[in-house]
Amino acid sequence: MSQNKLDQKKIKEAVRLLLEGMGEDPDRPGLLDTPDRVARMYEELLSGMNQSAGEPLSRVFPVESSGMVLEKDIVFYSTCEHHLLPFYGKAHVAYIPDGKVVGLSKLARTVEVFARRLQIQEQMTGQIADAMMEFLAPKGVMVVLEAEHTCMTMRGVKKPGSKTVTMAARGVFQENAALQEQFFQMLGR
Numbered sequence: 001m002s003q004n005k006l007d008q009k010k011i012k013e014a015v016r017l018l019l020e021g022m023g024e025d026p027d028r029p030g031l032l033d034t035p036d037r038v039a040r041m042y043e044e045l046l047s048g049m050n051q052s053a054g055e056p057l058s059r060v061f062p063v064e065s066s067g068m069v070l071e072k073d074i075v076f077y078s079t080c081e082h083h084l085l086p087f088y089g090k091a092h093v094a095y096i097p098d099g100k101v102v103g104l105s106k107l108a109r110t111v112e113v114f115a116r117r118l119q120i121q122e123q124m125t126g127q128i129a130d131a132m133m134e135f136l137a138p139k140g141v142m143v144v145l146e147a148e149h150t151c152m153t154m155r156g157v158k159k160p161g162s163k164t165v166t167m168a169a170r171g172v173f174q175e176n177a178a179l180q181e182q183f184f185q186m187l188g189r
């Protein structure tokens with residue numbers, strides 16, 4: 001995982017330039033602290049760039065059961081890398097353990113690691129599934145993300161509230177319609 005720290009100075013200069021480009025006066029009282037605020041905001045919004053899913057997924061517990069584990073309605077906020085605008089919604093993460101499980105809060109933290117980056121939803125869905133396979137080595141993983149993209153809904157390209165749904169299946173979930181069916185039943189869809 002890359003260890004790129006944000007260059008606060010560059011971001012501040014860029015935001016100031018952006019304001020000027022918008023025809024604004026970056027020195028008017030309301031905007032004076034905006035470059036600094038935006039730079040600090042990105043530090044938080046992009047904090048996942050410095051993190052690996054190996055952290056939340058490293059503490060595992062042995063289990064004998066191999067029933068499906070589903071953590072649903074994990075709320076996430078991410079940033080679209082095409083427009084630098086938020087997309088946000090819910091992640092549903094399921095896996096079938098192969099002898100080990102992680103604490104349920106760790107699934108939410110795994111989603112967070114990939115959400116707090118410049119992202120596209122399709123890629124984020126696959127990254128969560130692949131990290132689960134890599135660090136937890138389960139029999140299979142299924143990830144569904146449903147999100148509203150403000151770059152679409154704010155601009156009237158699509159109706160407000162419309163959702164983009166993406167799915168990634170790994171291991172035994174691939175090409176197993178019955179298991180996928182069970183996933184959507186547990187999801188209540």
Ligand code: ZN
Binds near residue numbers: 080083085149151152
């Ligand atoms: Zn976008």
